[in-house]
Amino acid sequence: MSTLMNMVMTTSFWYSIIRIASPILFAALAAVVSEKAGLSNIGLEGTMAFSALFGVLFAYWTNSWLVGVIGALIIGALLGLMIGFFAMKLKTDIILCGIAVNLMGGGGTIFLMYLFTGLKGNTASLTTPQMLTPKINIPGLSSIPVLGDIFSGHSILTYLAFLMVFLVWVLLYKTPLALQIRAVGENDHAAESVGIKVLKIQYIALGLGGALAGLGGAYMSMYYSQSFNTGIVAGRGFIALAAQAMGQGEPVGTMFASLLFGLATALGNKMEGMPGFSSYLVAAIPYAVTIIGLILYALSTIKKVKKIKK
Numbered sequence: 001m002s003t004l005m006n007m008v009m010t011t012s013f014w015y016s017i018i019r020i021a022s023p024i025l026f027a028a029l030a031a032v033v034s035e036k037a038g039l040s041n042i043g044l045e046g047t048m049a050f051s052a053l054f055g056v057l058f059a060y061w062t063n064s065w066l067v068g069v070i071g072a073l074i075i076g077a078l079l080g081l082m083i084g085f086f087a088m089k090l091k092t093d094i095i096l097c098g099i100a101v102n103l104m105g106g107g108g109t110i111f112l113m114y115l116f117t118g119l120k121g122n123t124a125s126l127t128t129p130q131m132l133t134p135k136i137n138i139p140g141l142s143s144i145p146v147l148g149d150i151f152s153g154h155s156i157l158t159y160l161a162f163l164m165v166f167l168v169w170v171l172l173y174k175t176p177l178a179l180q181i182r183a184v185g186e187n188d189h190a191a192e193s194v195g196i197k198v199l200k201i202q203y204i205a206l207g208l209g210g211a212l213a214g215l216g217g218a219y220m221s222m223y224y225s226q227s228f229n230t231g232i233v234a235g236r237g238f239i240a241l242a243a244q245a246m247g248q249g250e251p252v253g254t255m256f257a258s259l260l261f262g263l264a265t266a267l268g269n270k271m272e273g274m275p276g277f278s279s280y281l282v283a284a285i286p287y288a289v290t291i292i293g294l295i296l297y298a299l300s301t302i303k304k305v306k307k308i309k310k
Contacts, residue, residue: 010148013266019153021262022161023048023224026216027240028247028254029168030080035249036172037205038185043083043098044087044213045237046105051076051217053109056123056228057116068131069157069218076214080206088199102237109150112231122229123221133157133223141238155223157215162255164212169251171208181205213237239290246293264289 027044034041059068079101087094114120133155142152172178183191184201192198216236221228239261246260247253268285290299 006075008270011146013138013270014150015153016266016269017259017262018150018158018222019257019262020265022155022158023216023219024236024240024243024256024261025161026164026219027213027237028243029164029251031218031241031244032168032213032247032249032251033172033181033205033212034080034209035244036185037181037202038188038258039084039087039094039202039206041080041083041206041209042095042096042241043079043101043237044216044240045233045235046101046103046197047076047210047213048217048220048233048237049109049212050079052221052232053113053217053228055214055218056126056131056221059222060117060123060126060128063128063130064131064224065131066152069133069215069220072218073211073214074218077207077211080205080208080210080213083210084203088202088236089256109228113228115255122227124227124229127227131222132138132226133218155219157219157223158260160215161219164215165251165255168212172251177201177204202267213240218242235287239286242290242294245297248297260287260293261289 027048027080030044030047031041054075057068057073058071059065062068083094083097083101086092086097110120113123117123117126119125135153136156137161138148138152142148172181180191180201181204182192183194183196184198184205188198191201217233220232220236227234240258243257243261244254246257247255264286268282271282271285
């Protein structure tokens, strides 16, 4: 146990928490935006998988990480709009649409990877330094002991993920679009009665959410794993849904929930291979935290409902 505590009290451990939490945060913010418009987009897992693949492909074809990130963002937005088309235009249940995207993300990305590259399993052989998002050393901060080692030297997408917390908050509470999104989410019939174009707002929310999930996919393949590989998302899309719920559907709360999952995963990574800890138990830590978090969220929600009834 003392060995584990010594490993936890290192700057590299806290650095890894931020690194691990970032893709979850992107996807969780996507869930926040969709939920505010009254939509449950559970297709984040598949959206991240497709975006991770096409981010690498676009970066490889152009030898530019920036084009890859933009391409992943566009793919994510298109998938979000596709879910909206099937759910709102063709009247398919949106949960089923999300499940379909997740299933396609699992098998479709493998097929497309082989179709475009002829590779099986991963694209590591295609990776060049120009395809990977650059790390940024923040002037001044990087020279501060401890803090510099934790907060400086991350990928540009890491800083973008936390910047998005502020931008999503502004979008949802400080813009003309904010009131329309929240009005549609609370009561779409009432919103429509005052002239708000409900379908347009829902498409915007799903498109923005898809774009955010796309950035999470780009993060996974163009920084975290440095290539696309089978199962690259590894449940982070579902964990993001839990983070959104635990954060009460608010950007800041969702950020802290994402960091909690980052902490759980980083702790599991540190414990893996250590004597006295089962590898199966260690692998289950992030998912156990997810279940515990959702139970606590459910209990708090029930408590609030009881207070309202009284």
